[in-house]
Amino acid sequence: MELRHIRYALAVAEDRHFSRAASRLHVSQSALSAQVRDLEKELGVELFNRNSRNVGLTAAGEVFVARSREVLGAVSRLVSDVSARSNEQVRLTVGTITSAGRVDVGRALADLTRRHPAINITARPYGSEVVIEGVRSGAIDVGIVGLAAGRLPKSFAAAPLWSEPTAAFVAPDHPFAQASSIRLEDLRDHTLVDFASGSEARVQTDQAFAESQVPRGKTLEANSVDLICSLTANGLGVGLLPQSMSALHSELVCIPITDAPHRIVHAITEPTHSSALAREFVELLAAQFAT
Numbered sequence: 001m002e003l004r005h006i007r008y009a010l011a012v013a014e015d016r017h018f019s020r021a022a023s024r025l026h027v028s029q030s031a032l033s034a035q036v037r038d039l040e041k042e043l044g045v046e047l048f049n050r051n052s053r054n055v056g057l058t059a060a061g062e063v064f065v066a067r068s069r070e071v072l073g074a075v076s077r078l079v080s081d082v083s084a085r086s087n088e089q090v091r092l093t094v095g096t097i098t099s100a101g102r103v104d105v106g107r108a109l110a111d112l113t114r115r116h117p118a119i120n121i122t123a124r125p126y127g128s129e130v131v132i133e134g135v136r137s138g139a140i141d142v143g144i145v146g147l148a149a150g151r152l153p154k155s156f157a158a159a160p161l162w163s164e165p166t167a168a169f170v171a172p173d174h175p176f177a178q179a180s181s182i183r184l185e186d187l188r189d190h191t192l193v194d195f196a197s198g199s200e201a202r203v204q205t206d207q208a209f210a211e212s213q214v215p216r217g218k219t220l221e222a223n224s225v226d227l228i229c230s231l232t233a234n235g236l237g238v239g240l241l242p243q244s245m246s247a248l249h250s251e252l253v254c255i256p257i258t259d260a261p262h263r264i265v266h267a268i269t270e271p272t273h274s275s276a277l278a279r280e281f282v283e284l285l286a287a288q289f290a291t
Helices: 003-015 018-025 029-043 059-083 105-115 128-137 200-212 225-233 243-247 276-287
Strands: 048-050 055-057 090-096 119-125 142-147 157-170 192-195 219-222 238-242 253-256 262-269
Touching (some): 003 018, 003 029, 003 059, 003 128, 018 029, 090 105, 090 128, 090 276, 105 276, 128 142, 128 262, 142 276, 157 200, 157 225, 157 243, 157 276, 192 225, 200 262, 219 225, 225 238, 238 243, 243 253, 262 276
Parallel strands (some): 090 119, 090 142, 192 219
Antiparallel strands (some): 048 055, 157 262
């Protein structure tokens, strides 16, 4: 049995679909199926229940997945911990939401680089849902995500960084610009500029409107803070963003929403394949918010 076989089987288990797993692994579906069949033959058990629509785990498959994650986690920690003490290059991949303005990722990475000069860093902006999937699969070592309460997967190790409400952002000539605060009810007849439906950021505002029994009006969807701000600044609607974004976008007026949804921003890792370097970076991020 090779580590490749384990990774292939885990990908199928996570996606519950051979085609999607093959696409993520950049291999053909037939090659992936053959590798999994070879693994099952070597183990002497079937790991998956297959049908035309999806793939489920057998009882043996459940055990295999749990133990395999432990194995891959141990291998990841072995490689990282040994490399960190050598002159060889070490890699850290960070995925962060675009609305993480209160944390100085660059400062934490600079501190880490001073401690480990050979480190090779990749830092990329994504939505929370993409970061979560990347951390789960191992493609991202440390993720920074902003989620509503109860939305953080329990399988992750998480360090809470800060909590904040959503606010309304408007152009200076908007009728709300002089308001000290508003309620969700006040947004009933206004066009909103928000994140795309289905994204974790959008889930927060959708839940808030549903709980307040206030129907959402027309919504313009955008996939980044900068684009939401641009649409808002040009008078296309009321932007809905984390309140901390006001420090980065002075061209807009930020109005508190008294019954706004709140998000909690976490630094997350996957314990089964978290390296010492990733854990050290999380500690540097958390230290920025220590009191």
